[in-house]
Amino acid sequence: MNAQTYLKETNPVVTINVKDHGSIELQLFNEVAPNTVANFIEIAEKGLYKGSIFHRIIPGFMIQGGAVNQAVLPIKGDFIANGVNNPLLHTRGVISMARTNVKDSATSQFFIMHKDSPHLDGLYAAFGVVTNGIDVVDAIAKARRDAYDKPYEDIVIESVTVDLKGSLIPKTIRL
Template sequence: MAFTGVVRAQDTDPENTLILELKDGPVVIKMLPDVAPKHVAQIKKLVRQKFYDGIVFHRVISGFMAQTGDPTGTGMGGSELPDIPAEFSNVRFERGTVGMARSSKPDSANSQFFIMFAPGSFLNGKYTVWGEVVAGMESVDKIERGEPPANPDKIISMRVQADLK
């Protein structure tokens, strides 16, 4: 089944849904294993290791995106897991799209990801889309801006919905 970009929170599969806790409230992310299976698998593995808990949003640009997932907070770090080969698709970068950050090398994605504040057609087909915010975008909109922000917001916790009791 191809992703159409239209998702309702009640349509999500708990095994492929993330709950991202931010200071301003929860964000529900529907992961897209049919679009980017290797990226979704790596994100889920890291989430289940509680890798993302406490990590800052180190690059937040108004009208563009909020980036996180680097334990060093500099934009240069990643996890101890291997980098992931690119899984480019025809899914467009729209408001709420979750994409994987990488270096100039297409196969260098590891743990960093970003959430789009607005459409970014210049990223289409050049970065891997692995998720879509289906609820809580108003909390994403309140993330402190900056490169890096003076007082960066942190991920309080990130969990796979199926693991929540």
């Protein structure tokens, strides 16, 4: 399903403040990926994203960040190929959890879709969407980068703030 289907004033809102770029505001969709949302919020509220960078940028695809300097145990991936009914599509502005080829390997890293990428649908845990600041995503996607898609200049996450909007978020279930 399209992210617009899940937009509600009661969804948790996170704001990613990116040094020299601005802010990206997202609504998180607890109803489609509850453990992924709980995980992201837990990491954000602990301040672990502060100082991390967007370390992988592929224009026309996505921007990836959130590698933190503390060990984070993995979670079960909230996506269809892993037995979880998550119909959220990987369209422009959707946030999803990064992982290895192991389905239950997501920890702290996330990516935000720069463009629609249907080949990811059902294979990764999409869990929210950009509601303000897609221009910041576009600016980050234009950063000069090396052959490994790492920006030449660090694109630093200064902070990630959370407004639960009254939502009750369960404790993260880790593996």
